[in-house]
Amino acid sequence: MEHSEEIFTILKVHHLRLTKTRKALIGIFFLHETPLSARDILRELCEVHRAVNKTTVYRELERLQKIGIIGTVRLGDRKQYYELAAREHHHHLVCLKCEKVENIMLDEKKLKEEAKRAAAVKNFLTLRHSLEFFGLCKMCN
């Protein structure tokens, strides 16, 4: 949790207070390197911290996203998942059996060139992309 300090200053800049809930919530993100759902976070907050309302969690996630501390991903189901934005750009391997998620780093140069070329034909300006892989993890295949 050595990066917490700089996060706390980011919060200050945005006039966000350092409440117990917020501190605990940010702490949780440092304990996991794969994306978490609102439900995951709510459960973990209530277990290790104290009872927190789901509305608070959703509002907090929205705020942290807005100031760029966390980012969101979709992993095939209808939930939204959240992870620290500071981590290096990566993609996800999602196991269809046990639902475990792993991160992978890809050399995307070729993909980006190709995507740029294809999108340019349609006059489309790409701002971001989502790329996830679904299959069977080490334990499940």
Add this chain to the structure above:
Amino acid sequence: MEHSEEIFTILKVHHLRLTKTRKALIGIFFLHETPLSARDILRELCEVHRAVNKTTVYRELERLQKIGIIGTVRLGDRKQYYELAAREHHHHLVCLKCEKVENIMLDEKKLKEEAKRAAAVKNFLTLRHSLEFFGLCKMCN
């Protein structure tokens, strides 16, 4: 709708009857080349055809998916989208402003190699992937 005939034989093989609703629903997919949500389909069915219940639409979509006539995609929101599986493998450009969706074809050779290499390290067996691009379309930028 020239491909309808072969679809009808696929239905027969799977003991699926040729009901008015089913025929109309399949017809709708031939009228659109970009993915449709259940709500889109329900609306269009009720407009051009007749009142259909949403449960029927969801069950129908599930059946057509099971026998491989349609496939599903996620486009960033929490809805599921459906499109004809027979179409060539492609990806989507999603406009963040007007929400319009366009298809693009990509040469994925390099991406596939790279993904295979990265996944192999984790002993992960990739079965499918999702790759969508988000940005601004021709009209919106």
Add this chain to the structure above:
DNA sequence: TGACAAACGCAACTCAGTTGCGTTACGATG
């Protein structure tokens, strides 16, 4: 034409996320 299974409609439900509103508490200022 009758019978049987597939298909259907309806109502009630789940699950993720949102909204309105009244209350609590952080932290800046005096």
Add this chain to the structure above:
DNA sequence: CATCGTAACGCAACTGAGTTGCGTTTGTCA
């Protein structure tokens, strides 16, 4: 240290996508 404004909070009620159970209707085949 007291106070005051606003950020943060909890609660209850809501929305929107999708699901389930069950009783009724309708294709299809003998």
